[in-house]
Amino acid sequence: MRRLIFILPALILVALIVIFPAAETIRWSFWGWDRLEMTEFVGFDNYERLFGSRSFINMARFPTQNPPWGALIHNIVWVIVFIPLTALLGLFLAVLLREVKGGSIIKSMIFIGMVVPLVVGGMIIRFVFDGRAGIVNAALRTVGLDDLARTWTAFPDTALLSLILGSVWIWTGFAMIIYSAGLELISKDLYESASVDGASPWRTFRRITIPMVKPATLIVVVMNLIYVLRIFDIVYVATRGGPGGASSVLAFQGYLFAFQQREWGMASAVFTFLTLAAAIISVVLVRRVK
Amino acid sequence: MKNRVFFVALALVLALSLAGLGCPDPIEPEPELTVYTLWTEEAERQAFNAVLAEFEDQTGIQVTHTAVDTDTMLVTFPTAFAAGTSPADVVLAPWSAWIVDLSGHLLPVGELLDEDEFTAAHLDPVTEAGQLYGAPFKMAGKPGFWYKPSFFATHDLTPPATYDEFVELLADLDEIPELEAPIASGNGVGWPLSDQVEGFIIGLGGYQLQLDLIQGTVAWTDDVVREDVFGPLVDLLEAGYFSVPDEWGTQVEQLDAEVYGMMWMGDWIIGMVEDSDDIDFFPFPQTDGVVGAIDYAIVTEYTDWPDEARELVSFLATSEAQEIWAEIGGYLAPNAEVPLDIYPPAARSVAEFMLTVTVVPDLDDTIGGAFQSTFWDQLKLLWVNPDLVDDVLEEIEEDAPQPA
Numbered sequence: 001m002r003r004l005i006f007i008l009p010a011l012i013l014v015a016l017i018v019i020f021p022a023a024e025t026i027r028w029s030f031w032g033w034d035r036l037e038m039t040e041f042v043g044f045d046n047y048e049r050l051f052g053s054r055s056f057i058n059m060a061r062f063p064t065q066n067p068p069w070g071a072l073i074h075n076i077v078w079v080i081v082f083i084p085l086t087a088l089l090g091l092f093l094a095v096l097l098r099e100v101k102g103g104s105i106i107k108s109m110i111f112i113g114m115v116v117p118l119v120v121g122g123m124i125i126r127f128v129f130d131g132r133a134g135i136v137n138a139a140l141r142t143v144g145l146d147d148l149a150r151t152w153t154a155f156p157d158t159a160l161l162s163l164i165l166g167s168v169w170i171w172t173g174f175a176m177i178i179y180s181a182g183l184e185l186i187s188k189d190l191y192e193s194a195s196v197d198g199a200s201p202w203r204t205f206r207r208i209t210i211p212m213v214k215p216a217t218l219i220v221v222v223m224n225l226i227y228v229l230r231i232f233d234i235v236y237v238a239t240r241g242g243p244g245g246a247s248s249v250l251a252f253q254g255y256l257f258a259f260q261q262r263e264w265g266m267a268s269a270v271f272t273f274l275t276l277a278a279a280i281i282s283v284v285l286v287r288r289v290k
Numbered sequence: 291m292k293n294r295v296f297f298v299a300l301a302l303v304l305a306l307s308l309a310g311l312g313c314p315d316p317i318e319p320e321p322e323l324t325v326y327t328l329w330t331e332e333a334e335r336q337a338f339n340a341v342l343a344e345f346e347d348q349t350g351i352q353v354t355h356t357a358v359d360t361d362t363m364l365v366t367f368p369t370a371f372a373a374g375t376s377p378a379d380v381v382l383a384p385w386s387a388w389i390v391d392l393s394g395h396l397l398p399v400g401e402l403l404d405e406d407e408f409t410a411a412h413l414d415p416v417t418e419a420g421q422l423y424g425a426p427f428k429m430a431g432k433p434g435f436w437y438k439p440s441f442f443a444t445h446d447l448t449p450p451a452t453y454d455e456f457v458e459l460l461a462d463l464d465e466i467p468e469l470e471a472p473i474a475s476g477n478g479v480g481w482p483l484s485d486q487v488e489g490f491i492i493g494l495g496g497y498q499l500q501l502d503l504i505q506g507t508v509a510w511t512d513d514v515v516r517e518d519v520f521g522p523l524v525d526l527l528e529a530g531y532f533s534v535p536d537e538w539g540t541q542v543e544q545l546d547a548e549v550y551g552m553m554w555m556g557d558w559i560i561g562m563v564e565d566s567d568d569i570d571f572f573p574f575p576q577t578d579g580v581v582g583a584i585d586y587a588i589v590t591e592y593t594d595w596p597d598e599a600r601e602l603v604s605f606l607a608t609s610e611a612q613e614i615w616a617e618i619g620g621y622l623a624p625n626a627e628v629p630l631d632i633y634p635p636a637a638r639s640v641a642e643f644m645l646t647v648t649v650v651p652d653l654d655d656t657i658g659g660a661f662q663s664t665f666w667d668q669l670k671l672l673w674v675n676p677d678l679v680d681d682v683l684e685e686i687e688e689d690a691p692q693p694a
Contacts, residue, residue, distance in 0.1 A: 036391075036395070132470075154477075243673070
């Protein structure tokens with residue numbers, strides 16, 4: 001009984017600010033709306049409209065033509081490109097900086113991206129890929145790739161990619177720190193044994209380092225996945241989902257439905273779908289971590 | 291020990307209760323209104339504060355002015371209204387469709403102004419079921435392309451009188467090596483490109499086409515839109531005469547810095563450039579109409595001070611209030627009683643021009659809803675991929691109003 005009393009304040013808070021709004025969002029997704037007023041129960045109509053909408057899935061363009069491919073596919077592309085890139089780059093940096101003198105200072109500098117608020121991150125991405133002043137385009141011009149130098153966030157074929165690459169920069173610091181912690185846990189004896197046995201550095205990395213940092217990899221994947229599913233700030237600030245919906249993602253599409261179009265039933269359907277997807281994937285992955 | 295704590299607590303409660311009983315009746319709080327606007331630019335904020343100061347002097351009612359960005363306003367008020375509250379008593383907003391959508395949470399303002407002082411084109415878009423919900427306070431004229439006369443003089447350029455001359459001017463500007471592009475394209479939320487396209491719709495298709503598109507009696511895929519308006523526009527886009535869209539405030543600075551030759555913008559640009567004497571506009575050649583976008587004052591149903599809020603809206607709709615900002619500049623008064631000679635020269639030329647053509651409402655502000663966000667976003671796509679014009683027009687048509 002006393003235990004219950006201690007956790008009751010937290011339970012009440014969670015019920016008020018998580019469970020109740022989530023339950024209301026699910027309920028709203030089954031209702032029709034007119035000018036901020038709930039009108040009638042419409043069953044799965046909002047979901048049917050959502051899945052039939054090109055802004056949600058646009059298979060006519062995917063994958064043969066440039067985006068827009070629909071917010072759901074953009075999120076999936078984000079997962080496919082972002083998570084492996086972040087994990088590999090994080091692991092590479094963690095291994096590289098492990099033995100380097102002053103490595104912790106360099107790690108701190110890389111981790112700054114993670115500390116920056118995502119809204120600021122979005123502004124930095126827009127600036128970095130700017131055609132006139134961006135560092136990416138300056139680098140491209142320096143190496144003679146002038147044809148690629150332009151405002152990446154303004155074009156449908158590069159907007160999504162620029163956001164994903166920018167996010168990789170922001171989140172690589174997190175992956176690197178997790179992997180650094182994971183590397184510390186690997187016994188040095190293993191590396192010494194491998195050395196005595198004449199294993200090459202690549203073989204040591206493949207056969208010892210990668211298997212031993214598997215728990216860290218799962219943490220990186222789960223955290224990155226949750227980040228990607230709820231990604232909003234960067235898209236909102238850097239491209240507003242455009243041009244022509246070419247960089248829209250689920251959370252941004254929900255925002256558009258809710259506040260630009262005031263279609264609260266559709267917005268609730270998007271966020272219900274997003275919540276369910278995130279919950280199912282997270283549960284599966286967390287069980288694997290266990 | 292426990293007993294001592296109990297009695298101390300009891301004594302405290304009794305003491306506080308008695309202190310409460312002994313208090314005089316609570317003083318009636320002084321009314322203080324909160325007004326939300328979109329005027330985040332310093333010049334606009336100061337000008338509106340001058341209007342509010344006059345209201346405070348006349349009535350003794352305190353007013354706090356909060357300027358927010360477009361998204362904050364779009365998000366804050368519908369959600370607050372749904373919760374039965376409002377962070378402001380009075381709001382000034384330019385989206386008539388948004389106001390009509392929220393009218394169930396607003397107080398009617400029809401009795402607060404003299405409707406004869408305004409045109410029906412200003413009042414009809416915010417009238418719902420016979421009730422007026424917005425008092426016109428500010429008109430943003432979007433008269434044409436703005437340029438620096440000194441820059442034009444240096445390069446021996448003259449404003450065009452015909453569309454052919456306009457195209458020649460663009461070609462001449464394109465030849466100037468220090469220019470990145472002849473026309474700066476504003477971006478951000480999305481309205482700068484839509485304002486420019488509306489200029490082309492009215493300039494090449496006539497003001498009636500703008501009204502037909504608002505009503506939905508003409509489809510975006512019709513030849514009159516696709517060929518007559520978007521055909522020439524796409525030609526100009528493909529010729530590279532428009533810059534890649536960038537944040538509109540930055541683009542105004544770039545116009546000032548002579549990175550671009552001209553820019554389509556509303557009259558508030560006058561207050562944003564370094565030298566307001568070195569900025570002028572030319573209308574779309576041979577146009578018969580112009581967009582006059584109105585900022586309406588609305589009163590929320592959830593105000594604690596309904597009488598005072600109505601008093602403020604009533605004041606804002608008068609020529610007396612509107613003359614205050616008109617004299618400062620960067621502003622056009624929707625109240626017909628405001629005399630032309632009160633405007634500074636740059637604003638007066640806009641006001642005079644607007645008297646020579648038909649003033650029509652802003653297209654996307656009037657339609658609102660899904661159309662507005664689709665229109666804004668699809669134009670961004672058109673600007674960088676003009677070859678997709680047919681896809682763009684089909685997407686816009688999907689969310690466009692259908693004929694009644």
